[in-house]
Amino acid sequence: MIDFFFLVPIAIGLGLAGLASFMWTLQNDQYDDLEGAAERILFGRNDGPR
Amino acid sequence: MSCCAPGAELDLHQPGARDDEVLLASRRLHDGLWQTDLSVPDIHCGGCLHTIETVLNKLGGVASARANLSARRTTVLWRGDTPPPMIPALEAAGFPAHLYEPATNEKDVVLSELLRALAVAGFAASNIMLLSVSVWSGAEAATRDLFHWISALIALPALAYSGRIFFLSAWRSLRHGRTNMDVPISVGVLLTFGMSLYETIHHGPYAYFDAAVSLLFFLLIGRTLDHVMRERARQAVSGLARLSPRGALVKRNDGSQSYLPVDEIEPGMTILLAAGERVPVDARVVRGTSELDLSLVSGESAPRVASEGTVLQAGVLNLNAPLTVVATAAAKGSFLAEMVRMMEAAEAGRSSYRRIADRAAQLYAPLVHSFALLTFAGWMIAGRDAHFAITAAIAVLIVTCPCALGLAVPMVHVVAARRLFEKGIMIKDGGALERLAGVNAVVFDKTGTLTSAQPRLTVQGKPDADVLALAAAMAAHSRHPYSQAVARLGCCPHTLTFDAVSEVPGNGIEARRGNDVYRLGRPDWTIANRRLASAEFNATVALSVNGDIQVCFGLDDQLRAGAEEAVAELRRLGAFTEILSGDSDARVRKLAQRLGLTSVANARPADKIRHVEALKQAGNKVLMVGDGLNDAPALRAADVSMAPASASDIGRNAADLVFLRDSLQAVPEAMIVSRAAATLVRQNFALAVVYNVIAIPLAVAGAVNPLLAAIAMSLSSLTVVANALRLGPARQASTASAPAVPEEAPLLLGALK
Numbered sequence: 076m077i078d079f080f081f082l083v084p085i086a087i088g089l090g091l092a093g094l095a096s097f098m099w100t101l102q103n104d105q106y107d108d109l110e111g112a113a114e115r116i117l118f119g120r121n122d123g124p125r
Numbered sequence: 126m127s128c129c130a131p132g133a134e135l136d137l138h139q140p141g142a143r144d145d146e147v148l149l150a151s152r153r154l155h156d157g158l159w160q161t162d163l164s165v166p167d168i169h170c171g172g173c174l175h176t177i178e179t180v181l182n183k184l185g186g187v188a189s190a191r192a193n194l195s196a197r198r199t200t201v202l203w204r205g206d207t208p209p210p211m212i213p214a215l216e217a218a219g220f221p222a223h224l225y226e227p228a229t230n231e232k233d234v235v236l237s238e239l240l241r242a243l244a245v246a247g248f249a250a251s252n253i254m255l256l257s258v259s260v261w262s263g264a265e266a267a268t269r270d271l272f273h274w275i276s277a278l279i280a281l282p283a284l285a286y287s288g289r290i291f292f293l294s295a296w297r298s299l300r301h302g303r304t305n306m307d308v309p310i311s312v313g314v315l316l317t318f319g320m321s322l323y324e325t326i327h328h329g330p331y332a333y334f335d336a337a338v339s340l341l342f343f344l345l346i347g348r349t350l351d352h353v354m355r356e357r358a359r360q361a362v363s364g365l366a367r368l369s370p371r372g373a374l375v376k377r378n379d380g381s382q383s384y385l386p387v388d389e390i391e392p393g394m395t396i397l398l399a400a401g402e403r404v405p406v407d408a409r410v411v412r413g414t415s416e417l418d419l420s421l422v423s424g425e426s427a428p429r430v431a432s433e434g435t436v437l438q439a440g441v442l443n444l445n446a447p448l449t450v451v452a453t454a455a456a457k458g459s460f461l462a463e464m465v466r467m468m469e470a471a472e473a474g475r476s477s478y479r480r481i482a483d484r485a486a487q488l489y490a491p492l493v494h495s496f497a498l499l500t501f502a503g504w505m506i507a508g509r510d511a512h513f514a515i516t517a518a519i520a521v522l523i524v525t526c527p528c529a530l531g532l533a534v535p536m537v538h539v540v541a542a543r544r545l546f547e548k549g550i551m552i553k554d555g556g557a558l559e560r561l562a563g564v565n566a567v568v569f570d571k572t573g574t575l576t577s578a579q580p581r582l583t584v585q586g587k588p589d590a591d592v593l594a595l596a597a598a599m600a601a602h603s604r605h606p607y608s609q610a611v612a613r614l615g616c617c618p619h620t621l622t623f624d625a626v627s628e629v630p631g632n633g634i635e636a637r638r639g640n641d642v643y644r645l646g647r648p649d650w651t652i653a654n655r656r657l658a659s660a661e662f663n664a665t666v667a668l669s670v671n672g673d674i675q676v677c678f679g680l681d682d683q684l685r686a687g688a689e690e691a692v693a694e695l696r697r698l699g700a701f702t703e704i705l706s707g708d709s710d711a712r713v714r715k716l717a718q719r720l721g722l723t724s725v726a727n728a729r730p731a732d733k734i735r736h737v738e739a740l741k742q743a744g745n746k747v748l749m750v751g752d753g754l755n756d757a758p759a760l761r762a763a764d765v766s767m768a769p770a771s772a773s774d775i776g777r778n779a780a781d782l783v784f785l786r787d788s789l790q791a792v793p794e795a796m797i798v799s800r801a802a803a804t805l806v807r808q809n810f811a812l813a814v815v816y817n818v819i820a821i822p823l824a825v826a827g828a829v830n831p832l833l834a835a836i837a838m839s840l841s842s843l844t845v846v847a848n849a850l851r852l853g854p855a856r857q858a859s860t861a862s863a864p865a866v867p868e869e870a871p872l873l874l875g876a877l878k
Contacts, residue, residue, distance in 0.1 A: 079268075083275060087252055094248040101240055111194030114171025 145384030147208040149371045150224040154202070158188060161208060162225035163199045164364040165215065168192060173220070180218045184209040196360055198225055223366040233356055239349045242287040246342040249283030250335070254835075257335040261832045266328075273325040276334040284318055287341050290348070306486040306531055309493060313522045314340060320519045331516075333523060336834050340528050343842050347535040351555065354542040358551035362770075362783045368421065369440060369461065369774050373398070373405040376449075387456045398448045403440055406459045408450035410435045415446040421753045421773045422460070424572045424707030424728075426682055427665070440754050440773065445605040461775065464730060464757050468779055471734055471762035480556045481806060482534040489530060497521040500825045517827040523834050524820040529841035533809035536849035541802040544852065549786035550795050557781035560765040561796060562803035563746040567695055568737060568763065570751035571706035571713055573771060575720070575789070577683040582610040582666065588676040596668045596676060599634050599645045602626045607666050608634065611645070611678060633666070644669045648677065682716060685769075687788035692720050694793035698800075701745070705736055707755050733759035750792055752776050767792060798852070805852050809845050816841045 100106070151161040165177065174192040181190035181201055186209040188202040199222070203209050215222040256272040264272060291314070295307035314337050321332040372386040376395040387405045390396070396408060400415065416428040422440045431437065437450060438460040456462060497518040504514035538555035545552050552558060569575050584593065593614055600611035605628075623636040623643070633646010644651035648667040652674050666678040695702050704724040706713045717724035725736060737759050740747045749756070749763035752772035760766035760779040768780035769787075777783055784791035820837055823829055 079271065083256075086255065087275075087279070090248050090252050094244055097244050098241065101237055101244075106240075108193040108195045111171075111174055111192065114174060114194060117171055118175060 144207050145374075146371050147212070147224065149384075149386055151208065157204050159203050159208070161201045161203065161211065163201065163211060163215070163222045164197065164225040164366070165192070165199050165220050165222045166197055166364065167220050168194055168197045168199075170194075176218055177215065177220060180214050181209075181211060184211065184214055187211075197364060224371075225364065236349075236352055236356060239290070239345065239352055242290055243342070243345040243349050245283050246287040246338060246345050249279050249287070250339040250342040252279055253335045253338055257831065257835070260332075269330070270325065270328055273321075273332045273334070276332065277322055277325055280318060280321075280334040280338050283338055284314065284341065287338075287345060288314055291341070291344070303483075304486055304490050305483045309486065309490040310340070310344065310531055312490075312494070313525075316519050317523055320516065331831050333519075333831050333834060336523050336831065336838060339835070340838065343528050343838075344531045347532045347539070350539040351535045354539050354546070355552075355554055357546065358542065358553060358783075361551050361785065362553075362777055365770055365777065367774055368403065370403050370405045373402075390452050391455055392452050392458075394452045396450050396452060398443050398450055400443055400445050400447055403442050404437045404450065406439050406452050406456050407454040408437045408439075408452050410437065410448050410450050412449040413447055415448050416444040418442040418444055420572045421776075423755055424570060424753050426572045426576065426708055426712065427680055461754065464754050464775060467730055467734065467758035468761040468775075471758045480534075481559055482530075485530060485534075485810060493522065493525045496525070496821060496825070503825075504827070513827060517825065520824040520827065520829040520834070521821060524824045524829055524837055525817050528838050529813040529816060529845045530810075532842055532845050532849075533813055534806055536846050537802050537805045537809060537852060540849050540852045541798050544798050545782075545795060548791065548794050548798075549784055550791050551783045551785065552795075553781050553783075557765050558799045558802055559806075560746070561748065561782070561799035564700060564748040564765060564796060566701045566703075566740050566745040567748045567750065567792065568703055568705045568740070568759075569722075570749075570753060570756045571704055571708055571716060571724075572682075573752040574750055574756075574769060575685055575688050575704065575716060577685045577787075581681045581683040582607060582614070582678050583681045584614065585677040585679050592668065592676050595643070596645055596678075599623075599626070599636050599643060599668070602636075603628050603634050607678075608645070611666060614678075642671055644672075682712060684716075684719075685787065685789045687790040689720060691789040691792050692722065694790070695796070698793060698796055700748075700796070705733055705759070707733075707753070730755045730758050734762045737762045748792075748796075751780075767795065801852050805849060809848055812844055812848060813841065816844075 105112070147161060148159075151159045154160050168174065168177065171194070174194055177192045177199055178190050181187050181199070184203075186203045186205040188204055190199060190201045192199045199215075201209075201211055203211075212222050212224075253276045256276050260269050260272050288311070291307045292311050294305065295311040298305045299308060317333045317337040317340075321334050321337070323329075324332050370387060372384050373390060374382055374397045375385045375390065376382050376397055382397065385394075390406050395411070396405065398404065410431050410433055412433065414430070414432045417431050417437070418428050419425045419438075419441055421442070422438050428444060431443075431448065436453070439456075440461055500521050501514045501518035504517055505511065534555065538558055541558055542552050542555075597612045597614060600608035602608075623638050626634065626636045628634050629646070629650075632650040633644060636643040636645075645668045646666060648665075651667045651669040652672060665680040668675045668677075692702055702722055704713060704717050704720075704722050705728055706724065706726055707728050707730075708726060710726040713724045713726035725732075728736065733756065737747055737749060741762075741764065746765075747763040749760050749766045750768070751757075751760055751766070752769050754773045754775055756768075757773070757775045757779040760768065760776060765782070766780045767782040767784060768776045770777070770783060770785045772780070772783070782795055784795075816837075820829075823833075
């Protein structure tokens with residue numbers, strides 16, 4: 076039973092971390108130009124997301 | 126495009142937006158920074174992004190430039206009083222650009238809301254499912270209770286957050302005394318959650334948190350995809366160049382000039398209208414002679430001469446010489462505004478179409494809810510305790526699964542919209558797809574719809590190459606669209622040099638060489654001998670030497686690509702097809718005979734509405750295909766409507782579907798896809814019914830447990846989605862006769878017409 080007190084929060088915490096990072100990327104307009112982002116990786120200069 | 130006579134298309138190109146117009150379309154941000162959005166249809170690779178950003182960043186005043194490959198747009202931030210020459214710079218780099226509407230450029234809030242709701246539902250569904258699997262695999266007593274409690278804790282905020290999209294919509298429709306699909310969904314989800322919570326509190330063995338949350342998750346997937354497809358179509362349409370002017374150069378009494386937005390132009394103001402500009406409001410010419418292109422306004426394909434006193438309707442394109450006009454009406458009293466009013470009136474007359482999903486919901490919700498009620502009553506009468514009766518009743522609600530029903534329609538529509546998108550056809554909403562499937566009468570506008578958006582100038586007769594070269598050499602001296610077309614007709618460089626060349630506005634070009642006078646222009650001006658055959662006076666442009674005719678050029682109604690095939694295909698699909706045009710009888714009849722269609726000519730906008738209404742009254746489902754301002758009310762009046770990308774702004778907005786490629790084949794193609802989609806929707810409903818027929822007796826008997834419910838739900842959703850995916854490649858066999866279309870959707874470039 077004691078294992079649950081570690082494992083369940085860890086499992087849910089990982090899920091929450093994923094959810095939070097998705098929300099952050101959404102907030103940061105990272106899905107505005109998916110095709111463009113795929114091409115920009117080939118540019119030489121540093122050209123991070125806005 | 127092949128044609129019997131050699132010809133060249135007129136390049137009716139609007140000049141690049143002036144600085145004032147750029148300023149009007151820009152948004153002021155903080156500390157002196159301006160943002161301008163440009164639509165750049167030619168962006169198609171990473172290299173393009175790089176070039177565009179480099180070119181723009183080099184311009185003085187540009188703070189930053191960011192190109193977007195998916196939306197084919199560029200956002201430029203700049204400082205200063207006048208905008209940097211962004212459009213010319215891009216044009217020079219090989220990327221024709223035009224201003225993008227700031228009003229439609231707000232960030233898509235609905236999409237990010239849907240995505241957030243989807244993410245939350247996805248997170249909750251996966252975590253609850255994890256716990257549920259442990260319960261199903263045999264967690265007992267305290268462990269099970271603990272897992273149920275954790276599930277409840279995750280489910281509650283997730284339902285509140287993700288479910289609100291459905292709850293709000295259900296509440297809105299209930300408040301208006303209607304039901305839609307969201308009502309049974311909301312009732313089902315809320316009751317399921319309530320019962321599960323009760324079970325959890327009372328240490329019950331079964332809780333359905335996973336069912337409630339994964340139901341939301343599946344439905345949100347369908348809804349988000351649906352929204353993305355529609356948004357993509359909307360963006361592609363709004364990325365097209367705007368054809369109506371944003372403003373006009375107004376000359377004040379004190380002689381100063383200023384660029385005013387259309388809304389601020391009042392009757393009596395003097396407007397300077399350059400060649401290539403559209404008339405902003407209804408006006409009267411006070412100075413200058415020019416030719417006008419009325420094709421978008423009235424459907425007339427032949428240009429008309431305007432001189433002092435000519436009354437102009439808003440939206441008319443001034444072709445070759447500057448005009449000074451006086452506004453006779455404000456924007457809201459103009460021809461354009463009148464069309465908008467007619468559209469609204471037509472809209473009101475459009476019988477309110479109920480989407481098939483809503484009609485299904487209307488049947489489904491009462492049926493399922495009374496089933497649940499009967500189950501409850503039945504078990505109570507049979508003497509079982511209230512808890513068992515309620516559990517069975519709610520199980521009925523869960524397994525009848527609005528899930529499959531909620532996905533049945535949107536999934537098919539998403540797939541269909543995707544197919545249409547690949548064919549360059551943008552559809553604005555799923556309802557249009559349903560209406561299109563039932564169409565049995567197709568009404569075409571002529572100018573710009575059945576005929577090509579750009580008129581063609583063709584050579585009449587068989588002149589010597591030398592004569593053509595002479596015409597081309599003269600035409601090279603003018604920027605008039607006819608001249609440019611003539612210039613392109615000349616095959617070989619002409620060695621003639623003229624002593625003097627002058628352009629006579631409204632008439633043509635006059636050149637002198639020695640004692641010879643060459644004239645290229647209006648036939649009645651160029652040709653001295655008045656006893657010529659009338660055919661030659663029908664010509665649009667003629668070349669003469671000392672008054673003797675050399676060659677004539679005529680304006681030809683060039684059939685839009687694929688028009689004949691499209692008409693044949695529509696006939697095969699069993700649709701009655703006809704032409705409804707505002708152009709003159711002779712021209713319309715000529716085209717109608719060529720295509721073998723019936724026709725109505727000289728139709729004013731009100732006549733068009735009446736004609737469409739009459740067709741509808743006779744019990745037909747009417748598809749209107751048109752492009753002009755004058756078609757817009759009829760587009761609204763018809764059951765469903767299509768417009769080419771070259772259509773007027775108002776026509777594009779009025780139409781339910783917009784096709785970006787040149788070919789008219791888009792019309793039968795859209796109908797084929799919509800009919801296939803309608804079949805699949807019916808199949809999906811049938812699947813949902815079959816599934817319910819099996820599941821409901823089990824639930825009524827009280828034999829359903831959470832594991833069974835979860836399996837049933839996933840299975841039914843998957844079948845429906847898989848069935849929807851069948852719409853596609855297999856169906857393309859029926860349109861195999863269509864000519865090969867380019868892979869890349871050629872977004873219509875710039876301001877044609």
